[in-house]
Amino acid sequence: MIAKWFLNAILLKTALILTVLFTLFITLIRAQPYENSELRAFLIPSDDCISPCWQGIRPGETDVFGVMELLKVNKWISTVFFENYSTFSNGYIRWNWSSLRPSVVSGDGSNNLWFDENITQNFYVETQIHFGDVWLLLGKPDWFNIHRSYNRIRVDGVYQDQVLIVTFDIPCYQSVSRFWLAKTDIVWVKDLPAEGTRSDNLVASCR
Amino acid sequence: MRLLFKSAFALVIVFMSFISVIRARPYSDNDFRSFFLPPEDCLKPCWQGIRPGNTTINEAVMILETSAWAQNIVVDKRKISWLWRGNHPESVDTDTPGTMYISNNRIAAIIVPINVAFGDLQLFFGQPRWRSAGKFNHNVSVQFTYPHEYLTLSVRLECPMNIVSFWNAQPEIVINSMPAAGMPYTTNIEFLKNC
Incomplete structure (x- = not known):
């Protein structure tokens, strides 16, 4: 009887100590400030510019002349290239990132803006932003368009309010963490693509 | 009933022959x-x-x-x-x-x-990674982009337009010095609704 009581007391004490210990760990982890000001500045437009x-x-809305002016005065950008190589009045504007660029883009990361009839239609930026960080900042995408090819999966996460698409491509049969750590490309668009699935079970799309 | 079976059988054979002849043509x-x-x-x-x-x-x-x-x-x-x-x-x-x-x-x-028709080019190059589309006055402009090939297929079509005329349209091929991107490609060609 005494032995059983003694054993229970030890068990309870151990459980209590472990609970306190893990609570402390979790509190410490959660207490760390989540620094996303750079990501926020990159993805979320200023108050005076509507998504x-x-x-x-x-x-x-923005015409090519406006784009050229805006990019040329942007401290993140060093050089702007205008490409109108088409029999139609359309083409690309590309740019090189400067040393003052945010860390969410790499210096040699590709980008381009597509214009047609002199008006910006969409633009694309290759980033170092993890899909998980986009999710933390903007929340779950409103819908996904999933494309499976062979043993890879391409995920387009569509944000309706921001009118942007977060897209990435990863091999299937990886751990879930690969989804969260996938580096994304961001596309700002004029018109959103057709609605896909609202299910966020992306891993299942690989099966 | 027997007559029905016979007709159905004859039709199956006829259609099978048609499909075989179509499929047997060499695609070069x-x-x-x-x-x-x-x-x-x-x-x-x-x-x-x-x-x-x-x-x-x-x-x-x-x-x-x-x-x-x-x-x-x-x-x-x-x-x-x-x-x-x-x-x-x-x-x-x-x-x-x-x-x-x-x-x-x-x-x-x-x-x-x-x-060459857009449809044939898509059969040849496969699905593009990116596409862009826009509507201007009574025209729809569509681009399919293949970054690995440095290619853009570009076409401008007059509205009204249906899906058949879209796939039969003949785009121009642009070979760029750098790969380009646009909107992620989806098989849903909703931009035809712009017309």
Whole structure:
């Protein structure tokens, strides 16, 4: 009887100590400030620019002259290239990132803005942003368009309010963490693509 | 009942024969493949030995002059253009001059006019990674982009338009010096609704 009571007391004490210990760990982890000001500045437009908007450029509205002016004065950008190589009045504007660029883009990361009839239609930026960080900042995408090919999966997460698409491509049969750590490309668009699935079970799409 | 079975059987045979005949036709894209795709010893982007971003104006003109398919080569500040002659595949639209755009004394992009339908090109190149679409007045403009091939297929169509006329439209092929992107491609061609 005494032995049983003694054993229970030890068990209870151990459980209590472990509970306190793990609570402390979790509190410490959660107490760390989540620093996303750079990501926020990159993805979320300023108050005076209605979405879709990036650095003052609005798909469907900003003309090529406006784009060139905005990009040339942007401290993140060093050189701007205008490419109108088509028999139609459309083409690309590309840019090189400067040393003052945010860390969410790499110096040699590709990008381009597509214009047609001199108006911005959409623009694309290759980033170092993890899909998980986009999710933490903007929440769950409103819907996904999933494309499976061979043993890879391409995920387009569509944000209706921001009028942007977060897209990434990863091999199937990886751990769930690969989804959260996938580096994304961001596309700001004039018109959203057709609605896909609202299910966030992305791993299942690989099966 | 017996008559019904007989008719159904006869129809099945007839339709099977039709499908077999259609499927048995040889689909040869060798001409197109050898004319548009780069040879093994020429890194992409490359067309007929001309590499956008690398080849100089003089080198490009020399390649055109020694080719069996270019004539009346004209060089101006912005572009090189030429007319077609002799040895070119049937898929080239000979009524439209070929064009190379110039930037910094080098070829920046090549436009090859073709008379191949969008649908056939998608069968040939596969699904694009990116696409862009826009509506202007009574026109719809569509681009399919293949970054690995440095290619953009570009077409402008008049509204009203249906899906058949879209796939039958003949786009221009633009070979760029750098890969390009647009909106992620989806098989849902909702942009036709813009019309």
